Amino acid sequence: MVDFFVSTFGMSPTVAAILAAGIQCALLLNVVAVGALVFIWMERKIAGRIQDRLGPTRVGGRFGWLQTLADGIKLIAKEDLTPADADALLFKLAPYISFAASFTAYMALPFSDGWVAVHVNAGVFFILAVLGLEVFGTILAGYASGSKWSLFGAIREAAQVVSYEVPLGLCVVVPVMICGTMDLVAIANMQSAGIWSWLIFHDPFTFCIFWIYFTCAMASVNRAPFDLAEAESELVAGFHTEYSGLRWSFFFMAEYGSMFLVSGLAVILFFGGWNGPLAIMSDKIIGVIPGLGLAGQPNAWGFIAGCVGAANFIMKATIGVTVMIWVRWTLPRLRIDQVMTMCLKYCVPLAAACFLGAVFVKAEIFGLGYLSVDAWLPGLRSDRLEVREGWMTEVEGEGVTLSTEKTLVHGDG
Amino acid sequence: MATNLEDPRIIEFDVRTDEMLVNMGPQHPSTHGVLRLVLRTDGEVISEVTPHLGYLHRCAEKIGENLTPRQWIPYTDRMDYLAAMNMNLGWSLVVEKLLDHELSDKAKHLRVIISELGRIASHLVGMGAYGLDLGTFSPFLYAFRERERILDLFEEVCGARLTYSYLTPGGATADLPTGWVDKVEAFLRQLEPIISDYHELLTTNAIFIKRTAGIGIMSAEMAIDYGCSGPVLRGSGVDYDLRRDGEERYTEMYDGYAYEVVVEKDGHYPQDRNYPKVPREAVLGDCWHRFYVRMLEVMQAMDLVEQGIEKYKSASGDWGVPIKLTQRLPKGDVYLETEAPRGQMGFYLVSDGSAIPWRVRARSSCFCNLSVTSELCPGCLIADVPAIVGSLDIVMGEIDR
Amino acid sequence: MSGESVLERLQKQFGDAITGANLDAIDPWIEVASTAIEEVCRYLKADNELQLDYLNCITGVDYFHSDPKKLQKMGEEPHTLLVYHLSSTAKKHTLVLKVRLPRWKDDREGDLPELPSVTSIWRTADWHEREVYDLSGVWFVGHPDLRRILCPEDWVGYPLRRDYEMPLEYHGIRGR
Numbered sequence: 010m011v012d013f014f015v016s017t018f019g020m021s022p023t024v025a026a027i028l029a030a031g032i033q034c035a036l037l038l039n040v041v042a043v044g045a046l047v048f049i050w051m052e053r054k055i056a057g058r059i060q061d062r063l064g065p066t067r068v069g070g071r072f073g074w075l076q077t078l079a080d081g082i083k084l085i086a087k088e089d090l091t092p093a094d095a096d097a098l099l100f101k102l103a104p105y106i107s108f109a110a111s112f113t114a115y116m117a118l119p120f121s122d123g124w125v126a127v128h129v130n131a132g133v134f135f136i137l138a139v140l141g142l143e144v145f146g147t148i149l150a151g152y153a154s155g156s157k158w159s160l161f162g163a164i165r166e167a168a169q170v171v172s173y174e175v176p177l178g179l180c181v182v183v184p185v186m187i188c189g190t191m192d193l194v195a196i197a198n199m200q201s202a203g204i205w206s207w208l209i210f211h212d213p214f215t216f217c218i219f220w221i222y223f224t225c226a227m228a229s230v231n232r233a234p235f236d237l238a239e240a241e242s243e244l245v246a247g248f249h250t251e252y253s254g255l256r257w258s259f260f261f262m263a264e265y266g267s268m269f270l271v272s273g274l275a276v277i278l279f280f281g282g283w284n285g286p287l288a289i290m291s292d293k294i295i296g297v298i299p300g301l302g303l304a305g306q307p308n309a310w311g312f313i314a315g316c317v318g319a320a321n322f323i324m325k326a327t328i329g330v331t332v333m334i335w336v337r338w339t340l341p342r343l344r345i346d347q348v349m350t351m352c353l354k355y356c357v358p359l360a361a362a363c364f365l366g367a368v369f370v371k372a373e374i375f376g377l378g379y380l381s382v383d384a385w386l387p388g389l390r391s392d393r394l395e396v397r398e399g400w401m402t403e404v405e406g407e408g409v410t411l412s413t414e415k416t417l418v419h420g421d422g
Numbered sequence: 423m424a425t426n427l428e429d430p431r432i433i434e435f436d437v438r439t440d441e442m443l444v445n446m447g448p449q450h451p452s453t454h455g456v457l458r459l460v461l462r463t464d465g466e467v468i469s470e471v472t473p474h475l476g477y478l479h480r481c482a483e484k485i486g487e488n489l490t491p492r493q494w495i496p497y498t499d500r501m502d503y504l505a506a507m508n509m510n511l512g513w514s515l516v517v518e519k520l521l522d523h524e525l526s527d528k529a530k531h532l533r534v535i536i537s538e539l540g541r542i543a544s545h546l547v548g549m550g551a552y553g554l555d556l557g558t559f560s561p562f563l564y565a566f567r568e569r570e571r572i573l574d575l576f577e578e579v580c581g582a583r584l585t586y587s588y589l590t591p592g593g594a595t596a597d598l599p600t601g602w603v604d605k606v607e608a609f610l611r612q613l614e615p616i617i618s619d620y621h622e623l624l625t626t627n628a629i630f631i632k633r634t635a636g637i638g639i640m641s642a643e644m645a646i647d648y649g650c651s652g653p654v655l656r657g658s659g660v661d662y663d664l665r666r667d668g669e670e671r672y673t674e675m676y677d678g679y680a681y682e683v684v685v686e687k688d689g690h691y692p693q694d695r696n697y698p699k700v701p702r703e704a705v706l707g708d709c710w711h712r713f714y715v716r717m718l719e720v721m722q723a724m725d726l727v728e729q730g731i732e733k734y735k736s737a738s739g740d741w742g743v744p745i746k747l748t749q750r751l752p753k754g755d756v757y758l759e760t761e762a763p764r765g766q767m768g769f770y771l772v773s774d775g776s777a778i779p780w781r782v783r784a785r786s787s788c789f790c791n792l793s794v795t796s797e798l799c800p801g802c803l804i805a806d807v808p809a810i811v812g813s814l815d816i817v818m819g820e821i822d823r
Numbered sequence: 824m825s826g827e828s829v830l831e832r833l834q835k836q837f838g839d840a841i842t843g844a845n846l847d848a849i850d851p852w853i854e855v856a857s858t859a860i861e862e863v864c865r866y867l868k869a870d871n872e873l874q875l876d877y878l879n880c881i882t883g884v885d886y887f888h889s890d891p892k893k894l895q896k897m898g899e900e901p902h903t904l905l906v907y908h909l910s911s912t913a914k915k916h917t918l919v920l921k922v923r924l925p926r927w928k929d930d931r932e933g934d935l936p937e938l939p940s941v942t943s944i945w946r947t948a949d950w951h952e953r954e955v956y957d958l959s960g961v962w963f964v965g966h967p968d969l970r971r972i973l974c975p976e977d978w979v980g981y982p983l984r985r986d987y988e989m990p991l992e993y994h995g996i997r998g999r
Binding site: 475476479481483484487519520522646647648649660662667669754755756757759766768770772774780781783785789790793797822823 | 848849850876877878879880882884885897906908912915917919945946947949950951954958971972973974975982983
């Protein structure tokens with residue numbers, strides 16, 4: 010985008026970079042905020058259906074689709090309370106930290122081929138690391154509230170999130186290892202050859218590891234049955250007991266933001282990202298028509314392909330969020346020791362075992378290579394290598410050669 | 423209770439930190455009203471629980487000393503407001519016992535139908551609220567959906583949905599409306615398949631079992647020692663149900679009814695239907711068993727209502743005309759306990775010969791059931807406190823009176 | 824086991840401590856001296872044929888009238904009566920014990936009448952005795968934690984006593 014501003018309007022690179030950053034931030038902020046609105050509405054509707062009720066029906070005409078907005082206005086109008094015992098500064102700061110962490114992670118989340126605010130080579134790593142920071146907001150909130158229930162919630166959250174980072178990291182390493190890159194765009198592009206190229210179907214171990222990833226992801230974003238930090242029947246409301254109004258809603262935006270983020274990550278790592286189950290947008294099908302360029306190219310066709318990809322990606326990630334909502338309204342809550350047991354005794358060993366299995370498959374040790382889809386569809390492997398090499402070339406020598414057909418074009422130019 | 427290091431209930435005594443006093447309630451979401459528990463905790467582990475009562479104390483006994491027995495009926499409604507019919511029944515029987523008032527067969531069957539329907543409604547709330555305590559919201563609404571139907575039926579009978587004042591010394595305020603029993607039968611037919619949903623969502627749910635099995639284990643001796651009753655007592659394996667073992671004035675209501683007391687015998691429950699099996703982790707007397715007894719009692723109560731309807735249709739006599747509002751009571755004192763959904767609800771009436779009792783006393787089942795928390799909770803985690811208190815299925819209105 | 828034989832056994836065992844009985848009442852009862860209540864209860868629970876292992880209820884009944892005329896008409900000396908309802912989960916029978924206490928210890932108004940606690944026999948007696956203490960004003964000697972249970976801890980008076988008067992004001996809340 011910087012290049013675009015520089016070349017079209019002749020701006021200085023600094024101004025162009027600031028302008029581009031501003032636009033990207035505004036767009037992403039809308040994604041998070043509007044996303045939260047939609048997901049909260051969705052949660053209400055789905056919960057309603059699960060529980061034999063209707064959910065919101067009136068606000069905004071039909072289906073109560075503006076209910077969340079109405080609630081948002083109510084929350085803004087509410088008194089912003091700070092308890093007398095609270096550490097006022099930290100108490101006020103905590104929701105923003107939570108939200109900022111969740112929001113920053115979006116910076117590195119690609120929505121379509123090249124549609125990413127900041128193209129980080131180690132995108133997987135960045136997202137996991139930043140998402141982990143969200144816990145600081147929670148701990149601060151619990152500590153600064155000056156309430157014992159909040160403190161309990163915060164300590165639980167700290168213990169839980171820190172523990173679940175371990176299996177979560179192990180799970181994420183598997184697709185990274187198969188693809189040989191931490192670049193989210195490259196990982197997704199390696200799965201562009203249709204549903205059989207999606208990493209979840211790569212081999213039996215990736216199939217298992219997806220479910221472990223999803224469990225751990227639910228735990229790390231504090232969704233039921235792992236919502237111990239805000240367990241309402243035990244801790245009143247956990248870490249946000251003392252919050253009211255807009256500050257309180259920031260925690261919720263952060264929660265729903267993180268939910269979408271982890272399911273988006275799952276989509277990229279396991280479900281082909283923005284690539285559909287049939288590779289319609291690839292150069293092998295539509296790309297052969299003369300005049301139509303490749304998806305990801307900076308032309309009109311590339312933009313349309315990008316939009317389709319983004320829609321695809323958002324839809325898949327929304328399915329992930331829906332599953333989380335569905336689980337929440339069905340299952341009882343686990344106890345703190347059971348949550349920890351589940352992490353340390355089941356998730357970590359299972360993830361480790363699957364990781365080991367995936368290593369064997371990848372390295373074709375013990376003849377396990379035949380478990381991989383790549384072994385049966387040789388074309389896939391060369392495709393993947395091609396994508397990876399494209400990335401390598403670009404990293405190794407800037408300006409050395411950009412003539413490779415599959416050069417990636419990045420949103421930040 | 424002091425904590426000592428040898429106490430096996432304290433799990434982490436080598437990483438002892440400062441203890442903390444936490445106040446749970448009276449405005450806490452899972453204390454079923456206005457119970458206040460003061461928890462002494464070491465991290466998440468509880469070392470001492472002190473219940474504090476009285477936030478809902480309305481001096482019902484004192485009021486009873488100023489009203490005639492029939493006037494006091496609405497106050498019994500407000501004790502266990504989730505099973506008001508059973509409260510009415512308990513007080514009515516005591517007054518009838520003092521007056522030596524005999525009921526017709528029809529009135530007795532009417533009372534069985536009504537009180538067992540009340541039991542179903544009450545256990546449904548107990549079940550749903552227990553799910554809520556464990557963090558699952560949906561079964562609560564499923565339970566309330568069915569309870570609403572019972573409330574509709576009760577509304578048709580007496581005009582009220584919560585505080586009925588329907589069963590009265592002498593019988594009931596009115597006969598059952600025409601066609602009402604058919605509606606009850608339709609309701610039962612509709613309820614029966616839904617019970618398996620509840621079992622799927624709660625009883626056999628893996629997380630539910632993990633949260634309840636082996637938690638809050640109460641031995642039979644302890645249950646008797648603490649005066650526990652109802653499902654709490656039977657969940658500990660004590661074969662005691664006042665509908666069978668109580669006083670004749672009460673048990674004769676159930677003469678001719680075929681039912682088995684829901685209690686574990688030789689490792690299994692009376693199996694006349696396809697109940698889910700007891701999971702391996704469950705220990706007799708734990709939260710899971712208390713919950714399970716309640717679930718089975720719903721089925722048992724459904725059976726009893728069905729039989730009651732059959733008998734009611736062919737029974738002779740009237741529905742039991744209430745005694746006069748200002749009926750003089752003979753001098754004397756009587757005590758009678760009935761098997762209310764939450765346990766043995768007893769009423770004691772002392773009369774000096776006037777129309778107004780000299781002293782009225784309500785023996786609350788939840789009061790005794792709750793007293794066991796301070797014994798069950800030490801050593802468990804904070805999350806187990808709602809699980810244990812919820813499994814006792816308390817109603818504060820009855821405890822505080 | 825019939826009422827007569829229980830009475831006989833108790834009289835044989837405790838002699839004078841059994842101060843009266845009425846076996847023709849609707850609920851037959853046996854009256855026990857206040858000092859002996861603990862031993863009698865221990866015996867009733869331990870005895871193989873009685874096995875009264877379940878304490879249903881403890882009730883305090885106050886016999887008094889603040890109006891002297893009505894007090895005379897009542898036909899009874901002013902006293903506090905404690906009623907213990909016992910039953911057996913194994914033998915399925917019940918028993919009623921009554922204990923007669925003065926309204927005030929040594930007739931000094933304000934000094935609560937005393938009797939031994941039965942908490943060591945049935946633990947459920949803990950809360951029942953607290954309730955009787957709270958509402959009827961009887962002091963149970965040997966109770967581990969005798970505090971008010973239903974009324975607030977700083978409440979004055981014993982509401983179920985016949986001469987109780989609601990306080991005019993409690994922490995700024997109007998009483999009457």
